[in-house]
Amino acid sequence: MTLIAGLFSRHADTPIPDSACNELAREISRHSQDRVEMFRDRRACIAKVDVGAFGEPAWLSNAGSVTAVAGCPLIGGTDARQARSKDTAAVHECASKGEWGLLAQTRGVFSAAHYSPGPARLILATDRLGVRPVFVWVGDQLVAFASQLRLLEAMSIVPKEMDVRAVTEMIGLGFPLADRTPYSGIVLLHAGEVLSVTDEAVVRHRYWRWDDVAPSSRSVDELAKEAYRDFEGAVRRRLGGDRTTAAYLSGGLDSRAIVAQLRRNDARVYTFNFGLPGTLDDVLSTEFARLIGTIHERGKREPTDPQWSAMMASCWTATQRRANNPAEHPGLVWSGDGGSVSLGHVYLTEPLVAMLRAGDQNGAIQKFLERQGASVPRRLLKPLVAQAVKSVLHDGIREELERLRGSDPGRRFHIFLMLNDQRRHLANHFETIDLHRLEFQLPFFDGRFLETVMSAPLDACLGHRFYMKWLDHFRAEVKAVPWQAYPGHEPCPLPMPAGTTSQWEQTHVARLRAGRRRQAIERGRRVLSAADFPEAIIERNFLRLTTLLYRLGIRDYRSVMRAAHIYYSYYSASGGRYRLPQA
Structure with missing residues (x-):
């Protein structure tokens, strides 16, 4: 399953309106060829869309109850695809019994929805890190939920009121904190959380807590070896029986480690890099691809804010070399997200x-x-x-x-x-998944791997020190080509290729800045000319002045225009309704 959304009536005498179900069916996908499947009775309406990336839908309907799973829990079985139907059945049984111990053993990234009619109950669940989102609105009569925030935005029964605190967090940090979303009343479920709705109550509880992982008594070297075995298993489980696949490959170590494990499993790998030509990101990824034996391509990077998933989908679809050796599951792409932080x-x-x-x-x-x-x-x-x-x-x-x-x-x-x-790192990927149609394989978010990492002494982990001990267990070719290291972290001991520069050096940043400058100025102008300009939120004269100064090249006010654009977007979507933080 790719997308799940639905409605649930909190009271037996309140049926779900036909108009709401029809609206849900219209909005769940923006792709014209998607087939929407629906489950409906008097108390529930659940819609799902599957782009076919995993090759097997995760949907189980039995005796009036239904379970839908997005992503892949990886509870049991030999690989992700073979385990899919078993995992769905296991989630269905857990939800039917209200027993969640099995979910604490999951290794994958997933979300799930379950409905049972007697007594009527809706259950929603997230993976152990909450990477796969579930957005929820709870009203007096109805509950609405969705894999994408835009679906709740589109539902007319869901009131929209901008949460100024959450939007300010988005501007300052890049994401809201806790379970906040840009709208008060709509929440994003926490990591390892189950939400249960019955006639009597709405209950939220955590079946898993990362702060309960106990420090290990084993040595750092033993833990590094164990983390390697966990990662090796994470890649092998997700690869399954596939012989051909696709992956991102940067000039750093995260994607390199994944590609190395794929090649160790004798997989044919198409790799893609989106660095600027001539930068270390471009040159190092190309050299490692040559050494490890992947089919490598340089993708074109957007001059504005990069949409990584859409860029990969475009390049992967367009490459002609895949025709000779097609991937068994072309909708599955390997990504190194999570490695640097976890x-x-x-x-x-x-x-x-x-x-x-x-x-x-x-x-x-x-x-x-x-x-x-x-x-x-x-x-x-x-x-x-x-x-x-x-x-x-x-x-x-x-x-x-x-x-x-x-x-x-x-x-x-x-x-x-x-x-x-x-937890919010892949928000844009999932929010646009019906358009780019790619599912990511994310071994750095593997549940067992993260347990081992979290049990290691923190001081041994700082500065990529534990990372490098972990990397010692890979084959020698992983460290045979230089890599880009973070400043202040464990350095790369190999000399960098002559004539290359970091993509963050001034000459390369300038190439991206021109496109972003045009985008920022256009955003500022659009907000200033809006008929529903947020007069109660934004100082119009300050925005007008900063837009002018930035356009004239006097000072960089791009962050101001970005902030204005974000505030305005949610203010407008909320019809001018907003809520300030409580004093």
């Missing part, structure tokens, strides 16, 4: 961890925000709004940290990053 601990530094352990949580949060360049352009906002959001980034992180348990404040901060940054 295993490399990139956002944690020794000074930051020291501050946390010394009890200076507020100072550590401030240091983190400064390092990330996370801020809110308060001069863009009306005084009342600016005052209301002045500390939302800091407060949101503090609240998330205080919800976590565990003895090491440093590890808690890492878990905070996993439950927020990484």
Whole structure:
């Protein structure tokens, strides 16, 4: 299954309106050739679309009850495809009995919906990290849920009111924190969460908590070896019997590790890189592809904000070389998402961890925000709004940290990053999956692998140190070609190829900046000319001035125009209704 959405009546005497079900069927996919399948009775309406990436739908209907699974839980079986029907049946049984222990053993990225008619009950569940999203609105009479936020946006029965706090977090951090979404009243389920709705109550509980993973007593070397075995198994389980597949390949280590394991399993791999020509990202990926023996192509990178999934879909579909050796499941593509944060601990530094352990949580949060360049352009906002959001980034992180348990404040901060940054990391991929039609294979988000990593001593993990011990267990060719390392982390000991530069050096950044500049100016103009300009939120004169100064090249105000565009988008979608943070 790719997309799931539905409605549930909270009361036996309140049937679901036909108009709402028809609206759901119309909106669930933007692809004209998709076939929408529906389950419906008086209390529930569940729609699903499957793009066919896994080759087998995950849908079970029995005696008036139904279970739909998006993604692949990987509970049992030898590989992802063969286990799909068994996993769906297992989820169905768990939901029917209300027993969730089996989900705590899942290794995959998935979401699930279950409905049973007697007594009427709706159950929604996320994977252990919550990577596969489930958005939920609970009204007095009805509950609506969907794999994509846009589906709840499109449902007329779901009221829309902009949550200014959540939108400000999106602007400053790139994503809302906790279970917030851009709309008050719509939530994103947490990691490892089950939501159950009956006539009597709406209950949310966590069947899995990453802060309950106990520190291991084993040595770091033993844990690195165990993490390698877990990763090896994660790739093998997902690959199954496929002999040909496709993968991203950058100049770093995350995608390289995946491709190396695929080749070790004798898979024919088509690899794609989207770095700027002549950069290290481009040159190193090409050299490693030549060494490891993949069929490599350079994709064209967009000059504006890159849409990685759409770019891959376009290149993978267009390549003519795949015709001679077609992939068994061309809709499945391997991605290294999650490696740098989960295993490399990139956002944690020794000074930051020291501050946390010394009890200076507020100072550590401030240091983190400064390092990330996370801020809110308060001069863009009306005084009342600016005052209301002045500390939302800091407060949101503090609240998330205080919800976590565990003895090491440093590890808690890492878990905070996993439950927020990484949980939302693929939001755009899933929000547009009906258009690009690719499912990602994500071994760095494998449940068993993450358990091992989280049990390792935090200090041994900082700066990619545990990562490099883990990498020692790979075949020698993985470290035979130079790679791009993060500044301040374990360096690459090999010399870089002559004549190459980082894609972040000024000459290459300038090539991207021109396209982004045009995009930012257009966004500023569009907001300024909007008939429903958010007068209650944004200072029009400040936006007009910054747009002019940026257009004249006097100062870079792209972040201001981006913020204005985001505030306006959700303000407009909410019909001008908004809610400020509580004092």
